[in-house]
Each structure stands twice: as C-alpha cells, then as structure tokens.
Amino acid sequence: MTLHVENSNTTARPAGGPVLTVKNLSVVYETETPIPAVLDANFELGRGEILGLAGESGCGKTTLAYAINRLHQPPARIASGEVTFHDRDGEDIDLLNLEDESLRRFRWSKLSMVFQGAMNALNPVRTIGAQLDDTLRAHNPALRKPERKTRSADVLTRVGVDPARLRSYPHELSGGMRQRVMIAMAMLLEPQVMIMDEPTTALDVVVQRDILREIVRLKEELNFAVIFITHDLPLLLEISDRIAVMLRGEIVELDDAETLYRSATHPYTRKLLASFPSLSGDRGAFIRSGEHDSFEEQK
Amino acid sequence: MTNIQPVTEAAPPSPTEELATLARSRGKRATAAWRLMLPTPTPWLITGLALIGGITVFGLLAPFFVTDPGAISNTGLSAPGADHWLGTTQTGQDVLAQLAYATRGSLQIGLLVGVLATVLSAFFGIYGAYLGGAADEVFSLLSNVFLVIPGLPLVIVISGFVPRESRGLWTIALVLALTSWAASARVLRAQTLSVRNRDYVAASRVSGERPWRVIAVEILPNLLPVLASQFVFAVIAAILGEAGLSFLGLGASSSSTLGTMLFYAQNGFALPLGAWWWFLPPGLMIALFGMGLSLINFSIDEIINPKLKNARLVRRRARRTARMNRKAAAS
Amino acid sequence: MNYVLRKLGFYAIALWAALTLNFIIPRLLPGNPVDILLAKLQQRGGSITPETRQAYAILLGGDDSQPILAQYGNYLANIARGDLGVSISYFPAKVTDVIGASMPWTVILVGVSTIIAATIGIILGALVGWRPGTWLDSLIPATTLLAAVPYFWLALVLVYILSRGLGLFPGQGGYDVVLDPGWNLPFILSAIEHATLPALTIVIASLGGWLLGMRNMMVSTLSEDYVLTARAKGLPSRWILVNYAARNAVLPSVAGFAISLGFVVSGSVVTEQVFSYPGIGSRLLAGVTNNDYALMQGVFLYITVAVLAANLLVDLLYSVVDPRTRAKG
Numbered sequence: 001m002t003l004h005v006e007n008s009n010t011t012a013r014p015a016g017g018p019v020l021t022v023k024n025l026s027v028v029y030e031t032e033t034p035i036p037a038v039l040d041a042n043f044e045l046g047r048g049e050i051l052g053l054a055g056e057s058g059c060g061k062t063t064l065a066y067a068i069n070r071l072h073q074p075p076a077r078i079a080s081g082e083v084t085f086h087d088r089d090g091e092d093i094d095l096l097n098l099e100d101e102s103l104r105r106f107r108w109s110k111l112s113m114v115f116q117g118a119m120n121a122l123n124p125v126r127t128i129g130a131q132l133d134d135t136l137r138a139h140n141p142a143l144r145k146p147e148r149k150t151r152s153a154d155v156l157t158r159v160g161v162d163p164a165r166l167r168s169y170p171h172e173l174s175g176g177m178r179q180r181v182m183i184a185m186a187m188l189l190e191p192q193v194m195i196m197d198e199p200t201t202a203l204d205v206v207v208q209r210d211i212l213r214e215i216v217r218l219k220e221e222l223n224f225a226v227i228f229i230t231h232d233l234p235l236l237l238e239i240s241d242r243i244a245v246m247l248r249g250e251i252v253e254l255d256d257a258e259t260l261y262r263s264a265t266h267p268y269t270r271k272l273l274a275s276f277p278s279l280s281g282d283r284g285a286f287i288r289s290g291e292h293d294s295f296e297e298q299k
Numbered sequence: 300m301t302n303i304q305p306v307t308e309a310a311p312p313s314p315t316e317e318l319a320t321l322a323r324s325r326g327k328r329a330t331a332a333w334r335l336m337l338p339t340p341t342p343w344l345i346t347g348l349a350l351i352g353g354i355t356v357f358g359l360l361a362p363f364f365v366t367d368p369g370a371i372s373n374t375g376l377s378a379p380g381a382d383h384w385l386g387t388t389q390t391g392q393d394v395l396a397q398l399a400y401a402t403r404g405s406l407q408i409g410l411l412v413g414v415l416a417t418v419l420s421a422f423f424g425i426y427g428a429y430l431g432g433a434a435d436e437v438f439s440l441l442s443n444v445f446l447v448i449p450g451l452p453l454v455i456v457i458s459g460f461v462p463r464e465s466r467g468l469w470t471i472a473l474v475l476a477l478t479s480w481a482a483s484a485r486v487l488r489a490q491t492l493s494v495r496n497r498d499y500v501a502a503s504r505v506s507g508e509r510p511w512r513v514i515a516v517e518i519l520p521n522l523l524p525v526l527a528s529q530f531v532f533a534v535i536a537a538i539l540g541e542a543g544l545s546f547l548g549l550g551a552s553s554s555s556t557l558g559t560m561l562f563y564a565q566n567g568f569a570l571p572l573g574a575w576w577w578f579l580p581p582g583l584m585i586a587l588f589g590m591g592l593s594l595i596n597f598s599i600d601e602i603i604n605p606k607l608k609n610a611r612l613v614r615r616r617a618r619r620t621a622r623m624n625r626k627a628a629a630s
Numbered sequence: 631m632n633y634v635l636r637k638l639g640f641y642a643i644a645l646w647a648a649l650t651l652n653f654i655i656p657r658l659l660p661g662n663p664v665d666i667l668l669a670k671l672q673q674r675g676g677s678i679t680p681e682t683r684q685a686y687a688i689l690l691g692g693d694d695s696q697p698i699l700a701q702y703g704n705y706l707a708n709i710a711r712g713d714l715g716v717s718i719s720y721f722p723a724k725v726t727d728v729i730g731a732s733m734p735w736t737v738i739l740v741g742v743s744t745i746i747a748a749t750i751g752i753i754l755g756a757l758v759g760w761r762p763g764t765w766l767d768s769l770i771p772a773t774t775l776l777a778a779v780p781y782f783w784l785a786l787v788l789v790y791i792l793s794r795g796l797g798l799f800p801g802q803g804g805y806d807v808v809l810d811p812g813w814n815l816p817f818i819l820s821a822i823e824h825a826t827l828p829a830l831t832i833v834i835a836s837l838g839g840w841l842l843g844m845r846n847m848m849v850s851t852l853s854e855d856y857v858l859t860a861r862a863k864g865l866p867s868r869w870i871l872v873n874y875a876a877r878n879a880v881l882p883s884v885a886g887f888a889i890s891l892g893f894v895v896s897g898s899v900v901t902e903q904v905f906s907y908p909g910i911g912s913r914l915l916a917g918v919t920n921n922d923y924a925l926m927q928g929v930f931l932y933i934t935v936a937v938l939a940a941n942l943l944v945d946l947l948y949s950v951v952d953p954r955t956r957a958k959g
Contacts, residue, residue, distance in 0.1 A: 107864030120855035169953045444644045451896030456930045459918035582783030589778020610849045614762045
C-alpha cells in the first residue's frame, strides 16, 4: 500500500557516482510487539549534494540516520538491508558488516554527524579544546600536540568562533556557539559525508540563518555531502538539492527540491507543503482549523 | 525559514511521564499514572519482599510459639540440638526464644524511628522547599549542618549523658530520629524543588488553591516513590543504629532487641568461647532484613529513575537474543 | 571564588553549631554532670579545689552563679585555649593528651579504609554500569547484603573466622604490646598487622554504597547525548569509559562523600570497640562507661572538627573536579 520510490524517477542522479548507497534498509524496535521504525529505505547520496530528509516527529528519520552509522542501540535492530560507502579513493565499504575497530576508524573520518540539541552533545567536564583534541588523537595518532592545536583553532575560526574558546567549557558558551562548535568538530577530519539532525531547531531564527549559511559555504569549500534531517520542509526547499519525505518509516517521495515543490506526487508531501503558514496567510488552513483532505483514503 | 514551534529545552521529565512514554513506545496504551508508580515484579523484588515478610512474621508470631526467653537452665552454652534449636546462652537461656523476642523489639524500634525520621525529613525537606525563600534557606542550612555532624558519636554523647534509668524506648527513638533525618531531608528537598517548578503546580497555585492542597494533591503524589525509598533507608538505618547503640550498652534499658542480644553475647564471651550460635543469628537477622529492604529499594529506584528500568530490560533482551542466536546456530 | 567563600561560611556555621551542641547537651539532660564527675575524680585520687569545680562548671554546666551567655563565652574561650579538662578514665592525663595519642590511629585506619573502599567501589561500579549483563552484575546484591550488615557484627564474624579460626591476624589491639611504639619497622609492621582486620571490616561494609551509587550514575550517564557523540566520533571505547562516562558519573559520589564519611566514622567507633583498637572511638566509649563527661565532650568535639575539615576539603576538591560549580559561584 506504499508508493514505491524508484530512483530512476528523478533527473538529478548524482554525478560521478554516489558517495553513499542505502538499499532495502529496515530497522525494527524489538519491544514486546516489534515496531518497524524504518521500512525498506532506498536512496543514494551524491558527492557534494545536500539531501534533505523531511517528515513529522516519530517518522523514523533519526533512526535511519543512526542506523547508517550503526549508532542505534537496543531495542533497535537492523533487520535487513545494505549500506555502502563509496570512498573517494575508490574503495567500497560495507558499513553494516564492518568490524568494531574498522568501524571506529571509519566513524568521523569519513562520515560525521551533528546531533539535535548540541546543548548536551558536549562533555560538560572537558574543555572544547580537549574534546577536539580527543577526536584528532583518536584518528591521527601521528599528529603532534602543536599541530593538533593549530588544526583545532583553524576549524573554530572557520565556523566563526574565536579560537580563544578552546580553553572554555561547554557551559560557558551560548547555544548558538555550541552548535557552531559541533559543526566545527564534525568538519575536523574533513569527512565526505555529514549527517545533520535538526542542527538549528533549538536556536532562534537569526542564529539559524547564520549557521545554515555557514553550512552551505563550508560545503562549497570542502565538497562534502550532507544529509539534512528536519521537520521544516520549507527550510529544505531553500538549501537542498534533493528532498526525501518520510512517513511512518517509509520514504514516500524522493525528488529534486524544485520538482517536489512544484509538483509533488505523494499526497502526504502535498499535505506537508500545505501545512506551513505563509506570510500572506493563504495556506495554513490545516494549522488554523484542522481541515484537510484525508490522504489516508487516497493510498 | 518558517518554524511553527521553536523547540525549547524541555524540563527533565518526571518519572511518570518517562514511564508513560516508555509504555507508549512499546505499542501499549498508556497505563493510568498511578499504576506506573508500582514496581515491576522482578526476582529481586520478590526475594526482598519474601525476606521482609518472613522476618516480620517471625517477629510478630514466633514469640507466641517459643519458650520463655528469660528462663535460665543449667545447660549453659550448648550447641544447637533437639532441645534448643539454636542452642543456649551462657546462662542456659534458649537462643531461639531470645531471637524471636529480639526480632520483634528491633522491628518495633526500626519502624518507630523510621516513621519519626521520615516525618521530620518530610517537614524540613518538602515544606521548606515548597515555601522557598528565606524559610527554604534556613531549613536547608539546618539539614546540611545536621548532616555533616557525625551521627553515632552524637548519639553516644547524648545517651551517655542520660542516666541509665531514664533511657526508655521513646528517648532512644527520639535521639536516633533526630540524628538521622538530615540525609533524607536533602533528597526530598531536591525532588520537591524540581516538582515545584513544573507547570501544573504553578497552575494550581495561580488558580488559588490553598498551600496544603497544592502540596497534598499536586506535589506529594510525585514524591511518593522517593518518600518510600527514603522511608526504607530510614528503617534500615534505625535498626542498624539501634543495634550499634545497644551493642555498646547504651540502648533502651528495658527493651530486648537484636542489638542487646549481641551485647550479652559479647559480654558473655561468646566469641572467645566459640559459641557461634549465639552471636551469628542476631547479626544475620539484621543483615537479611537490611538486604530485603535494599532489594525493595532497587525496585523503587527503577521507578524514580526509569533509565535503570531500561537498562534492566535491555539486559534481559540481550540475554534472550543471545539464547535465540545460540538455538538458531545449534539447529 | 564565591563558591569557596560560601563553603567556608557554611563550615564555620557547622562548627559553631557543633560547639554549641557540645555546650548545650550536658546542660539539657537530667542529672548533674559536674557533681558526678567531681565525685569520680575524687575516687581516683584527684583534688577538688574551687577552681576545679569552676572549670568543670564552665565545661559541663551546673554553675548557676553566672548567666548562661557568660558561661557560653567562657566555654568558647577555654576551647580556644585548648583546655578540655582532665580525664577520669585515664587519670591524671589531660583530655587533650588522651585524644592526641589516640587520634592518629583512627585517622589512619578510617582514612586508608575509606580510600580503599571508595577506589574499589567506584571502579567496580563503573565497570558494572558500563557493560551490563556480565557476571559483575551479581556483585550488586552481594555488596548490598554486606552493606546491610552491622559493622560490629561483621567484625565479630571476621575475627571468628580469620583470627580465631585460621589464626591469620590478631583480633585485638593496635599493636603488639611488647614492642616500643615509635618509627621503627617492627612496630610499624605490627601496627599494620593489627589494623588489617578492622580495615577489612570497614572496607567490606562500606564498599556496597560506593559501588551502587557509581553504577546507578553510570547507567544514567551512558544515555546522555555526549556519550553518544563520543561513540559517533569514533573515540576508543576505553577512552569514552574513563573520560566521558565515568568522569561525569563520579561527581555525585564526590559530592556525597559527606554522608558516607559520617557513616564510616560511626561504624569505626563500634569497630574499635570490638577490636579494642586504641583509637578515638574506644576512648569515647571508655568515657561513657566511666561517666567521664569531659573526655566524652572532648572526643565528640575532635571527631566533629575532623569530619567537618574532611568535608570542607572534599567540597573544595569538588569545585576543581566539576567546572560548572566555578561558574555558578
């Protein structure tokens, strides 16, 4: 009863081969009655592209992101599927079957994440500098201390944070600054893919704008791909190349941003697009009065 | 960039909220709030309840079935046998009979002091935190000061100054309660402060509810698990404290408790004479009772901190999965 | 800085409260401590002069010639001077001398035992919390049982098994009495030998509290976002355990040191009784037996000051360990 998505639908096939391929990925929550969190997810992520992943709370987008990096914890279990990382130097890495040590080395150096609510993603008892240092030491044991310090200072400057903050503790920074630090941390090893889970949701609109501009600018500079997860569809329309819409664990639509906006095929996508109020007040009846076409019947 | 609801940092969820989310995520209907407060029957909980139940029944009923604990006979210091199931003391008294009465005595005083201490800590902890402002500061300072002053030495000094004749049950109970309420008060205060700042309490106050009603209806139900846990601690501490006091000869003069039994065992040279049946049972009784209470506290802990419950369920699932995998590999 | 000042202020108030308690207790309770004390003193061969009576009246009350506030003032002055009277139980030694001789024994015993118990308990608690589902889980009910055991009873059992039964350690005393106390090797070795069972008692009985507290905090900490981030960053497992999880989980244990130290001191008093260990606890009990009120008061004061000082140190240490307290001020 689901709209099966074929990637051949879209005209925006990733150029030069994809950097990440997800095939038939299913994640199940093994509770007393098993709950499917992600059902048969299929998509490819092109090099240097921004893929938006949209959907309401609880639709499985975060579970999908965690599963790709094998960060999911019991009771979540990957029931089936393949996740392949196509490295820049030509190697194909099967993420789901990586050994522990290889997975550790893979993480962050090739694929990094920015989590929702960076407020708590930083260790409260270590300085920013120490945490950046930890990351460098874990992956580049050859780097010596002064070089590590320079790199850390560099990456902070890139996101617009004063390098003097290396000595600060997380609680001494504002929310916006902490999020920038998280982004800097994610860029530290110059990964090829960054997964960002609601990176700006908890911030005020002005800071949001700044940070999103940084992300796009950095992407242009370093050419990494981004999976941008958010419930804010209009935001994705502005910055993404392609957008995937998730509903109850399934990707129900995957298309160019432009095409999606103008002629979305799935009823849920259309409902999502229609729910955000516009400045002129035209749309938004769903929000104000609850009236909507029940898309359930159209399935 | 339109954002309908800017997500603000949520206040830490109360135990009931977290449990409700947990239950819902399992695909079950959200259970009534009060039912979520009840502990899940795990082997630990059942063992704990069995220990407590067994010992309480022993303390309540056994005195009716045993011989007179004060009856002296001339079979002094005999090992356990057919006549005396737990042997005899130095003066030929039946150890089992003494144990029965001593258990009852210890339970009595444990309960008494537990209740007194909990009432004190509830008053200083909950009421002070509810009032806020200067009252809260003073109550908090008071509990912190009482907390750092070492308890047993204080009790010893107070008991030491009281002449032996005046050391009745209530005096000792009062002294023990006065020196043990502080730790609980601090915990209750922290919990009350977190509950007090929640929206439904504010709503209740704004709508003009009287303070006692706000406390009773909105705040106390959320504190019940913590109160229960602190009461359990208070009883354990009371029994241990009284045992120590009696062992030193400073306990309530008229009563017979597990502590006084150990005092007589020590003074009757049970240890050097090798009469293990005299000093082993009373201490073991205290230890088992304390262990039972601690096991029950584990289950209460899970209610207060649902992450612990999660951890246990994760362990159980991991074991089940491992078992399934082994079976699959074998077949 | 603010934090330090607040802590100093608090402990000053606590000290004042302890001194005042010490002052009030003999005066509140029934009986006339001064008369009893002086009677006993005479029995031991001491001489009673009006000055002696006056001195004890200041210490213990019973002197109605001066208003209570003046008595309080004199009491504090005497304390500051270090005059705590003469001990009956150890007549004619001064109370301060008796305490001075026995204090080191207790401090070393309790100090070393607590450090050992805390270290083992916290490490085990971290391991049990980090990887649930191993055999380590069975440590929890085991140590809980041991924690519910009364210190002195555990001491009796240990003496019965290890000393009387197996003859491994001496069951009484602080050192072999034929030796000369002092900084010589035979004495030190003998002291260690005699301290083993008391220390073992304290360690076994207090281990459970540290273990359980640390384990519960580990379970909470492991579900925090920064631990997830650390795993996502590909940091080595052991590094995360130590620097991200345990480092945060141990904080409440440090903060709760106050409560545990109180318990340990209480437990050690009774333990010393069982072992006839020459520490400050047995002096306190000797005082109670002999109605030696001056000694009792003196010991209580010393114990309280020692505990307060230890707590102050730990609190100051906490501000070093948790940077957030420095900011709050």
